[in-house]
């Protein structure tokens with residue numbers, strides 16, 4: 001809701017963010033039902049497109065088919081599937097492995113067959129495993145097999161991002177996560193290089209988690225929240241974000257409405 005109010009064009013439901021918010025590692029441990037429920041929840045209260053991180057697709061061909069079907073029904077506008085082996089890990093960590101190109105092609109075909117209008121984002125983690133040329137070549141194959149957008153994961157500098165964009169002619173997504181392999185690059189710079197989507201997948205979670213941690217320190221130290229009150233979203237601001245008045249007025253209007261039954 002906050003992102004929509006600020007005029008961002010889409011939201012990204014991050015696997016890293018979702019698992020961390022549940023106190024779990026980003027190692028493919030959440031279930032499709034948990035992810036689907038979260039998509040449905042976000043869809044209920046926003047109107048901008050939701051890009052959903054579906055990790056490795058929750059299994060092989062038939063599971064991927066069902067994953068895409070359920071996520072789109074829940075409100076996903078774009079669904080991202082990556083070519084890591086299971087259990088997957090954050091793409092910016094060392095020691096990842098990728099599945100074969102053929103295996104990923106099967107997943108993309110299944111995803112393509114399952115979707116109605118949602119876009120399929122194929123993420124390749126191969127740059128860090130089998131190198132840039134394999135990443136480029138996989139990207140081309142994935143597009144040919146039905147993916148709409150390519151997410152080249154964990155490129156390490158501007159030169160690599162530019163090289164990737166210069167050697168492809170399909171839509172690209174750039175992952176501007178922090179504490180990873182990619183240096184800070186601005187959205188505008190990515191756009192100039194040819195990237196259509198830039199995600200900041202875990203930024204809000206990390207900021208919120210740090211703020212909560214500091215707030216707990218303050219509570220422990222001071223015995224109340226007086227000193228940190230200026231750092232809070234006020235009750236009024238928060239109610240505005242969640243359209244509190246709409247619900248209250250709606251309820252009131254319904255009960256104030258004269259009953260038709262009384263007319264008779």
Ligand SMILES: C[C@](O)(C(=O)O)[C@H](CC(=O)O)C(=O)O
Pocket residue numbers: 013014015016017026053089090091092175177178180201202
């Ligand atoms: C984009 C990503 O898949 C995510 O789950 O948000 C992560 C982000 C991160 O761990 O910082 C990733 O693997 O890059």
Ligand SMILES: [Mg+2]
Pocket residue numbers: 014015016026053055
């Ligand atoms: Mg992820």
